[in-house]
Amino acid sequence: MTMTPTRRRLSVLAASTGAGILVFAGSASAHVSVQPGTADQGSYAKVAxxxxxxxxxxxxxxLEVTLPADKPLTSVQTRAMPGWKAEVEKTKLATPxxxxxxxxxxxxxxxxxxxxAGTRVNPGTFEEFEVSMGKLPTDTDKLVFKAVQTYDSGEVVRxxxxxxPDGKEPQYPAPTLKLTAKAGAGTTPTTASAKPSTEAKASVAAVAEDESDDSTARTLGVVGIVVGVLGLGAGVFAVLRASRRSTSA
Structure with a gap:
C-alpha cells in the first residue's frame, strides 16, 4: 500500500519521538554499578x-575497580570469566x-x-564481573568502589x-555498596516509649534520602515519557488538522 504524505509525516514524527524517549531512559540508567546494591555488615558477600x-x-x-583503602577487606576473590583475565594488586598496610x-x-x-583478543562487551549489552569479598566492615553504611571503563576506541570513562552536598547524583557516579545491620544483631528489647538513638535516626534519614533519590529518578523518567507522548499527540493533531484544511480547500 502506498504511503500518503500525511501517513509518512506521522511515521517520521512517531519514530523521532520514540527515539528521544529511549535516549532519555538509557542515559538515566547506564552506569557501572554493584549488584546487588546492599549487603549485611560484618558478612562475606558475592557481588557483581x-x-x-x-x-x-x-x-x-x-574494567578497573579500586577498593576503598580506608576499609580494607581480608578476603577478595574474583570469579573466572571466559575471555577475560583478572589481575589483582595488593597494598601493604601501615597497621596489620x-x-x-x-x-x-x-x-x-x-x-x-x-x-x-576478540572479546568485548558489545554495544547494547552488559557484562557482570563477580567478586567474593569480606569481611564487610561494621562501622560504615557503605563502601565506594571507584571504577574505570575502557573502550576499544580508546575512550576512557571514570x-x-x-x-x-545536595545529594544529587553526579554524571559519573562511583559504584556503591550499601551496608545494613544484620537482623537482630546487637539489638536489645525496647519499649514503646524508648527513644531512637542518634545512629538510628541517621540511618533512617540516610534510607529516606536514598529512597527520595530513587523516587526522583523514576519521576524524571516518567516525566520524559509523558512529555514525549504529549509531543507526539500534538504533532499528530497538527498534521491531521493541516490535512483536513487541505482537503476542504
Whole structure:
C-alpha cells in the first residue's frame, strides 16, 4: 500500500519521538554499578560489578575497580570469566589487621579485568564481573568502589564521582555498596516509649534520602515519557488538522 504524505509525516514524527524517549531512559540508567546494591555488615558477600556498554560504535575491553583503602577487606576473590583475565594488586598496610586470629599485612586494593583478543562487551549489552569479598566492615553504611571503563576506541570513562552536598547524583557516579545491620544483631528489647538513638535516626534519614533519590529518578523518567507522548499527540493533531484544511480547500 502506498504511503500518503500525511501517513509518512506521522511515521517520521512517531519514530523521532520514540527515539528521544529511549535516549532519555538509557542515559538515566547506564552506569557501572554493584549488584546487588546492599549487603549485611560484618558478612562475606558475592557481588557483581555490572558494566553496560553506552556506546554504539565501540566495545568495552577493560574494567578497573579500586577498593576503598580506608576499609580494607581480608578476603577478595574474583570469579573466572571466559575471555577475560583478572589481575589483582595488593597494598601493604601501615597497621596489620586481624584475619581469623592472624595478622594480615597486605590486602587487595585494585582489580583489573582485561578482555582477550576478540572479546568485548558489545554495544547494547552488559557484562557482570563477580567478586567474593569480606569481611564487610561494621562501622560504615557503605563502601565506594571507584571504577574505570575502557573502550576499544580508546575512550576512557571514570566512574569515580560522589554525590554533592545536595545529594544529587553526579554524571559519573562511583559504584556503591550499601551496608545494613544484620537482623537482630546487637539489638536489645525496647519499649514503646524508648527513644531512637542518634545512629538510628541517621540511618533512617540516610534510607529516606536514598529512597527520595530513587523516587526522583523514576519521576524524571516518567516525566520524559509523558512529555514525549504529549509531543507526539500534538504533532499528530497538527498534521491531521493541516490535512483536513487541505482537503476542504
Amino acid at each position: 560489578f555490572r558494566v553496560p556498554n553506552e556506546r554504539d560504535d565501540a566495545g568495552t575491553t577493560k 589487621i586481624d584475619n581469623h586470629g592472624k595478622p594480615l599485612t597486605e590486602v587487595v586494593s585494585k582489580i583489573t579485568w582485561t578482555a582477550d 566512574w569515580i564521582d560522589l554525590p554533592g
